[in-house]
Amino acid sequence: MTVTINSKLPEFTAKAYHANTFIDVSSNDFSGKWVVFFFYPADFTFVCPTELADVAEKYPQLQSMGVEVVSVSTDTHFTHKAWHDASDTIKTITFPMLADPTARISRAFGVYNEEDGIARRGTFIVAPDGSIKSIEVTDNGIGRNADELLRKVQAAQYIAKHPKEVCPAKWNPGESTLEPSLDLVGKL
DSSP: OOOOTTOBOOOOEEEEEETTEEEEEEGGGGTTSEEEEEEOSOSSOSHHHHHHHHHHHHHHHHHHTTEEEEEEESSOHHHHHHHHHHOTTGGGOOSOEEEOTTOHHHHHHTOEETTTTEEOEEEEEEOTTSBEEEEEEEOTTSOOOHHHHHHHHHHHHHHHHOTTOBOOTTOOTTSOOBOOOGGGTTTO
């Protein structure tokens, strides 16, 4: 079963490379936390390091908002370490790099490309209750933008605190939101 909006985070356990060590990571580790799962095709590739560096740049801001980031590819934790050691760009990553060599996690999230044997570019924002609040999946040639990811997390957190409001297109914190009602139908 793949995830959909408001479905629950799939259960998993896996190895990860994080802070110069190998760690065990479980879906249970994220209970009660905001988390972004950032799937990418493979280590030692082309678009992937540009995206990961972009997210790494926003990671301190995401952490200050109570958000954890976990990158995921079908590489092993050993490969993640080797890439981290070899690439100045990847050395900037301080969030866990989850290993999914069996593709079990990628399949559960619905981003595994069976034909190519790698994950697609998928971004999932998960609320503290474990529900999926945002899903973005792109073709492997299309890089993502961490500024937009940050904005989506901010919107998800705002809506979680203000469930009677919605965030319109291009909304940013501090801007006006909408309160859905019959009075707004056909007026926007």
